Amino acid sequence: MDDIRVGLVGYGVAGAYFHAPLIHATQGLRLAAVVTRNPERAAEVTARYAATPVGDVEALAGACDLVVVASPNRTHVATANWALSQGLPVVVDKPLARTAEEARLLVRTARERGLMLTVFQNRRWDGDFLTLAKLVEAGALGQVIRMESRFDRWRPQPKGGWRETGGTEEIAGLLYDLGSHLVDQALRLFGPAVRVYAETDVRRQGVTADDDTFVALTHEGGVRSHLWAGALVGQLGPRFRVLGTEAAYVKYGLDVQEGRLRAGVSPLEPDFGEEPEDRWGLLGTDEANRRVRTEPGSYLDFYTGVENALRHGGPPPVDPEEVIRGLAVLEAAHLSATQGIEVHLS
Secondary structure, eight states: OOOEEEEEEOOSHIIIIIIHHHHHHSTTEEEEEEEOOOHHHHHHHHHHHOOEEESSGGGGTTTOSEEEEOSOGGGHHHHHHHHHHTTOOEEEESOOOSSHHHHHHHHHHHHHHTOOEEEEOGGGGOHHHHHHHHHHHHTTTSSEEEEEEEEEOBOOSOOOSHHHHOOGGGTOSTTTTHHHHHHHHHHHHHOOEEEEEEEEEOOSTTOOSOOEEEEEEEETTSOEEEEEEESBOSSOOOSEEEEESSOEEEEOSOOSHHHHHHTTOOTTSTTTTOOOGGGOEEEEOSSSEEEEOOOOOOTHHHHHHHHHHHHHOOOOSSOHHHHHHHHHHHHHHHHHHHHTOOEEOO
């Protein structure tokens, strides 16, 4: 069967380090065209993937069977709407939209046109998250009481660019960036949130978007999730610290896949998502605990799911309805942080 031709919009960090190598490694998909106006990036996509660089989104019409949107956040909705208007299914990097209502309209358009729309929530395939989900499902912690989840960074010198200096219209800052992953993972594990409290601050000179962010969720079932994302964390906290009535799970260090993708390692390499034993998390109590092998991470499963959905009509790897619920939480967090209130969700 012919490969599904993929048109990638954007070849910055997300496009170059995540989407392009994963698409290239997925059987049944072919990176056919990349939208970029940067001459060096254009040369790279040709040399590395034999893809055609094009200067604008409209050039993808007729050149691809699937559009992947990895351009700046503010362009996500407009670009996805354009693709759907051309009869093309769409993958959109997170965040799908600025508001839950914008996302609902986009999902409705895709449904009316009978086209797949899914969102690149790749952190669902982090090895540590897969491990935690398995432990929770097996009841290894007893009844979970609280989850602490962090994406900490030590970046005292800003990198610049719209992610750090953009405003609301750019959907800039950590709340909608790493916060999209933190909230998505919490909702996947523990279900809907009914109360949201948040703090967002700007700590570094020359930065205008939030770079020190905390979100507290109370889930419908009573679990509390405390979520952090920060760029000025000189000593990193645990990636996960999850407390239950019978045990705790504590895990340090980020999933290995991003680092390997940035280093140019192919997702098809043996043990690509395997984590060294010395980084495995601890399950138990201070009196009695054991190392738990981290499940292999597999971002490639996302694009395998995309190929399956398009080829065989299966469900998309990420249901956009779930993403809408996550955006509603992020909106509530933004409201909480700006007004200093706890927001109740229906």
